[in-house]
Amino acid sequence: GIQVEQSPPDLILQEGANSTLRCNFSDSVNNLQWFHQNPWGQLINLFYIPSGTKQNGRLSATTVATERYSLLYISSSQTTDSGVYFCAGIKAAGNKLTFGGGTRVLVKP
Amino acid sequence: DTAVSQTPKYLVTQMGNDKSIKCEQNLGHDTMYWYKQDSKKFLKIMFSYNNKELIINETVPNRFSPKSPDKAHLNLHINSLELGDSAVYFCASSRGTVPYEQYFGPGTRLTVT
Numbered sequence: 332g333i334q335v336e337q338s339p340p341d342l343i344l345q346e347g348a349n350s351t352l353r354c355n356f357s358d359s360v361n362n363l364q365w366f367h368q369n370p371w372g373q374l375i376n377l378f379y380i381p382s383g384t385k386q387n388g389r390l391s392a393t394t395v396a397t398e399r400y401s402l403l404y405i406s407s408s409q410t411t412d413s414g415v416y417f418c419a420g421i422k423a424a425g426n427k428l429t430f431g432g433g434t435r436v437l438v439k440p
Numbered sequence: 441d442t443a444v445s446q447t448p449k450y451l452v453t454q455m456g457n458d459k460s461i462k463c464e465q466n467l468g469h470d471t472m473y474w475y476k477q478d479s480k481k482f483l484k485i486m487f488s489y490n491n492k493e494l495i496i497n498e499t500v501p502n503r504f505s506p507k508s509p510d511k512a513h514l515n516l517h518i519n520s521l522e523l524g525d526s527a528v529y530f531c532a533s534s535r536g537t538v539p540y541e542q543y544f545g546p547g548t549r550l551t552v553t
Contacts (some may be wrong), residue, residue, distance in 0.1 A: 362538060368481070374530065374544035415481055426538050427496050430483040 333358045333422050335431035342436045349406045352416055352434045356399040360420035363394050364428065365403050368415040377403070377416075408438045443467050444545035446531050452551045453521055460517045461548045463531030471495075471539065472514040473532040474506060477547070483530070489514055490537050521552045 334357035344350055354363075365377040377392070378385050380401065384393040389409075394401040405412055415435050419428040444465045453459055465472060473496070474486040488496035489508040503519045514531060531545040 362540065364539075364542065366544075372528065372547050372549075374532075374547075376541055376543060379541050417483065419483075421538065427485050427488065427498075428539055428542065433481050435481075 333360065333420060333429050335418060335420060335429055337416075337418060337431035337434050339434060340432065342434055344405075344408045344412075344436065344438045346408060346410060346438055346440050348408050348438075349404070350408065350436070352403040352405070352418075352436075354401045354403070354418035354420075354431055356401075356420050358422050359396065359399060361396075361423050362421035362428075363396075363401050364419050365392055365401070366417045366419065367412075368417065368433070369411075370414055374417075405436070408436075410438045410440055412436060413438045444531055444533055444543050446529075446545040446548050448548060449546060450549050450551075452553065454553055455521055455523060457521050458517070458519045459521060459550070460515055461529055461531075461550075463514045463516075463545055465512055465531075465533040465543070465545075467533055467535075467543060469533040469535050469543075470511050471534050471537055472508065472511070473534075473539075473542070474514065474516050475530040475532060475544075477528040477530060479527070487514075487516075495537060518550075521550075523552050526550055526552045 336355045382396040415433040419430040471490045473488045487506040492508045528547045534542045
């Protein structure tokens with residue numbers, strides 16, 4: 332199966348700061364998703380982004396499929412952005428999501 | 441209005457017991473999943489059902505048995521619970537056999553003592 336590496340593993344931000352999270356894949360994926368797990372444990376799908384760029388409010392994501400990585404941008408961070416961000420991918424012809432180890436984000440007021 | 445629901449939310453039990461976790465989705469999806477999240481937050485797929493048919497069966501002890509009575513429900517039964525089974529178990533659903541967008545339940549925190 333594919334390997335998914337996320338960096339950094341931990342991130343502490345001051346409210347209002349911007350940040351970039353990275354996800355690298357060991358093999359080509361044709362299905363890439365970003366999730367946020369809030370401090371109460373709920374997992375929310377943020378983006379389905381196999382290639383290109385998408386924006387949703389203060390969050391945006393970019394995937395460069397040919398180079399096997401994806402980036403998640405958080406702008407003007409808020410305390411509600413705290414939690415763990417996961418990326419996950421499915422290799423071509425596959426049907427199961429493989430998750431990265433997550434980036435733990437803490438936004439301080 | 442909950443899209444994917446699980447019961448119970450918390451489960452504390454002793455080693456050797458048998459327990460079940462139930463999952464229901466009202467999104468009209470035809471594929472449902474069970475994931476295990478360990479204490480380090482690592483998420484790994486266990487099983488997947490599409491229209492009541494098992495399509496993903498990862499390397500999971502056979503003490504774990506999923507059952508899908510219909511495409512809106514997926515249950516997980518665990519026999520002879522062990523300490524290492526302690527984790528958060530998430531149910532998820534998606535449309536089609538390739539999850540373009542996956543929706544997760546709130547999780548069931550299982551603690552085996």
